[in-house]
Amino acid sequence: MDAFSLKSKVILITGASSGIGRSCSVECSKRGADLILMGRNHDELMKTASMLDPESKTEFIAADITQSENLEAMIADKVTALGKISGFIHCAGIEKTLPLKKHSSTLYRDIFEVNVIAGFEIAKILSLKKYKDATSSFVFISSVAGMVGEPGKASYSASKGAVISGARSLAMELCRNDIRVNSISPAMVKTPILEKMFENIGEDASAEIIRKHPLGIGNPEDVANACIFLLSDASRWVTGTNLVIDGGYSAQ
Template identity: 30%
Template sequence: MNFNNKVIWITGASSGIGKHLAIELSNLGAKLILSSRNIEALETVKNLCNQSSEIKLITLDLENYNTLESKVEEAISAFKTIDILVNNGGISQRSFAKETSIDVDKRIMDVNYLGTIALTKALLPHFIKNQNGHFVTTTSIVGKIGTPLRSSYAASKHALHGFFDSLRAEIHTNNIAITLVCPGFVNTNISLNALTGNGKAQNKMDNATKNGIAPEHFARLMAKAIYKKKQEVYIAGFKEKLGVYTKRFFPKLLSKMIRKLSVT
């Protein structure tokens, strides 16, 4: 497995899954464009990668999705082409639906859904022109199963599945692949940064997240799924994967199981 001379653009690349995926793909020979809001953190990630001369940094904010067309032009000009876009940027949530401000619902949808599809749509003409390309989107097991304290987050991730499944059918004749990557619990700062009902960060690590898959291991499995152009892949623990298949075949049973999940 290698990505020699492949140009790969990763959003949400300053930490967590994006950071470790950047390191992994750099080791596999890719040329990288790394994006997030934090240029200092991106510089740190760049210095951890191989071939730093083959890495370009572009700051962007997915919440400002009306500005993303100019970011696409900037990204294409970096290496004259883009082969793979990894839509990895996003924010999570930890709050009951009844206690979540509609402004928080909107922000999560703006970042996770509208920002992601706006960037995808802006890059799509480039892929169609080249008759080649690959959209990779980090969704979540919660994009398949809604769980307590994550109503807005689950909604945004479910929406991504609907959009990209439809898009895949529309562009299948253009030699453009779509991979949906569904993480379970991964040991990153996602729960620390998750929004509470009033829009403030939780600033607390969930036990399940703390005990989740090591991000380095996750990145290796994600790189393999990208290389194989998997349509959808679940990179998660046994219980999370079991939940996906239980919902498919025994939805009523899963509903009873979900009710018993800890909400503290």
């Protein structure tokens, strides 16, 4: 028996329309999971769907996850279609790099609503007996920015630190419901957002960022594979941990 298999598991993934969320969707489907994919952009969700294993059953929720009053009804509808949820990956996130003098209360609220609150609200829904499988695993995508200070990232770093600490508390509370909760902290990963950033900051600054990653910049699949481990039975004795996937960035 393959302990890393996700066959017969239904996984809900936020931020599934791009980047790490898209990669998690593709890799989970390869491992046999059925999927509920959430994202704001319907067309991009369909693009993700075109990359999935054809044997995976898939449902879609094209919506703003910060509108929490509608979340439960939307999730309930998809659970009826696919079955109870055995895994959840919160990939949706906002990243802003701005000097402190340009931070505002609105910026803090916007970032926390997506990066922290929406994920915990979905976890609250999925922890209910009527929606969860007998055993479940929740994975929150945090960031090394939640562990290591970086200029211009006060709001983003604060939100990702909240994800790490909040996930630990959820792990302690939800273990009685047979739910494991963990977070993953990636460093820089090759996504369209990173490519655009490199274009804007120039060759020298880009080379310096790459230099800070002893194993080089990561691929989205590197994070997705860590998610598969935490969602699968291979990690059945793992909860309340923060798995760092950063090519050595935070070891320096």
